[in-house]
Amino acid sequence: MLTSALESLYEDRIKPLANYVKGRLKERSCPEAIVKSFVELYAQHSDLYAVQQPAQGSGADEATILFQKEPDWFKGWVDIDAPDDPYDEELWDELAKFLDGEHTFAGGRYGMARELMQRNLPFLAKHSLGEVCHIVQLAIQHRRLIVYHRKMLKPIQTVLCQLSPSNGGGAGPAPEGEEIKDMDDLCGVLFRMLVHHPQGIRLCRMKQMIKHEFCRKLSEMAFQCTKLIELFNQEPLAATFVLDTENDGKSIYVRLGNPETFSDPIKKIYQQAQSTEAKQQAATASQ
Template sequence: SELRCLTQSLLLNAIGGLYDDRLKPCGQLIRRRIRELLAEAAALRAGRPADPADLASVPPVSTELLLRLCRESGLHVVQVDEGEGDQEGFVAYLEDRVCEVVDLDSSEDPYPPEMWASLVEYFGSLADEEARFPVGRYDCALSLVQRRLACLAGRSLGEVCHIVGLALGARQLLGHVFGSIMPLSAERDLSSLQRRMDLPAASWLEVREGLKRLLGELRHGGEVQISALKTQFRRRFKRELDEAELGHTRLRDLLLDPRLRDLIDVRSRSV
C-alpha cells in the first residue's frame, strides 16, 4: 500500500510546496509534506474540510522508499552527514528550480520591530487553550499561519518557522511547558502553579541521576525529544524538571549546561 500511495507526482508536489514555503526539502520535511497531502486528499474524498487531526491517520513513508523514489525521479539528491542529526540522511532538490530557503537556525533577526511588537501583544492576549501551541517549530509555525495574524501576512512558512525559533530563543517570547509551546509569561505562571500544587523542582543532583537513568534505558543510539523529557521525568521521578529553578530560561539551555555534558548529547531538529 505504501508503494501505491507514494507516486512521483505526489513527491514532486510535496517538494514543490516546500520550495514555495522556503523550506529546505530534507527527508524529514518531505515525508511530513507527503502525509499532509495524503490527509488533505482523504478529507476531500470524504467531502469535508481537512483537519490537523487527519495527519494521525496517515502512516509515515519509510525513508528508504522515499530516497529510492527521489533518485528514480531524477532529483538532485545530496547525502547529509548523519552527525548533523536533522535531515534524515538526505536533501532532494529539483533540477529545474532555484531553491531559496530560510536558514531556520540563523541567529540573525531581519524582521521589523513592528512585527515583534504585534506578536508580543498577541501572545500577551492569549489565555487557556489559545495559549498552547503544538511542540516543534514547524507545527507551531503552521498553527500561527492558520490563525491568520495580520503581522505575519505575506510571510512564508519558512519565515514563520524562523520567527518561532527566534521567539523561543533570543527573543524569549515562547517556551516549552507540559508538552506544548506557550507564551513565556503563561509558561512561568503555569510552572509556578504546578510547583505549588503538585511536585517539587528537581535539584542538580536529582536531574543528573534522573537523566542518567532515563537515557540508560534507551536502546543503543536511541534518543528522546526535548519536548517529551519533562513529562517523562515528572512521571518517573515525581520531580519537576524546572530550568528556571536551575538558572536557565530554556530546557535546551539546561541540557547544554557543562554539568550535564558527560551525560547527554543535544542535537537540533530542522523542524
C-alpha cells in the same frame, strides 16, 4: 504529486530534507505505498530531481531532495536554526501581543508555525512558512516568548503563572521544596553545594542535587529561560561561575569562579554561604 509536494517546500523556503518531504506527502493524503518508498521514487526520476545523500561525517542522517532545475521564483532556503534575528521589532511586539493569552501549540516549532500561518495574522502575512518556523525558534531560544511545557509550546507568561504559588493552592512550599526565587538565592545555594563538590556540579544533575541536598526546587523558567545553560549566560552567574566541558563536550560542569573578581554583593553571599557551611560542619563534627 511528487512535484507538487517538493514545490510546496520551495515555496515555504523549507529545505527539503527527507522527513519534511515525507511529512508534506502525508499532509496531501499521498498513498501509503508512495510514502514508504518516496526517496527511491524521486531517485528514479533523476532528470527532474536530485537526491543528495548526507556527506560522511556531516552529522546529517537523512537525504535532501531537490529539483534539478531551481525554480526562477525561488528565494532561497531559510536557516531555521540560525541565531540571527533579521525581523523588525514591530513584528516581535505584535507576536508578544498575540501570545498574551491562553495559547497552546502542538507539533513543535513546525506545528506552531503552521497554526500561526493558518490564523492569517497580518504581521506574518509577508513571511513564508520557513521564516515563521525561524521566528518561532527565535521566540523560544532568544526572545523567550514561548517555552516547551508538558510537550507543548506555550507563552512563557502563561507557564510562569501556572507555576506561581498563587495558582498552586496555597502559599506554602511545593512538595519538592521551596522554589529558588532569585539570582542571589541561587548563588547562595550553588556556593554551599560547591563546598561539598569542589570538583564541580554536573549541569544535567544540578536540579536533582539541589532537590536532594537542600530540599529546594530550581526552575529555569522562573528566570525566563528555556534551558538551564541559558541561565548561566546571565549575570551575575556568568561572572561568578565557570562552565567547563568534559568527555568531548558531552558533560558540562559548573565550577566556582575566582572569588577575588566577584562583585561586592556576590562576595557577601559567598562569605555567608561559607560561614553557614562551616557552622554546619562544626555542628556535625561535635555530635
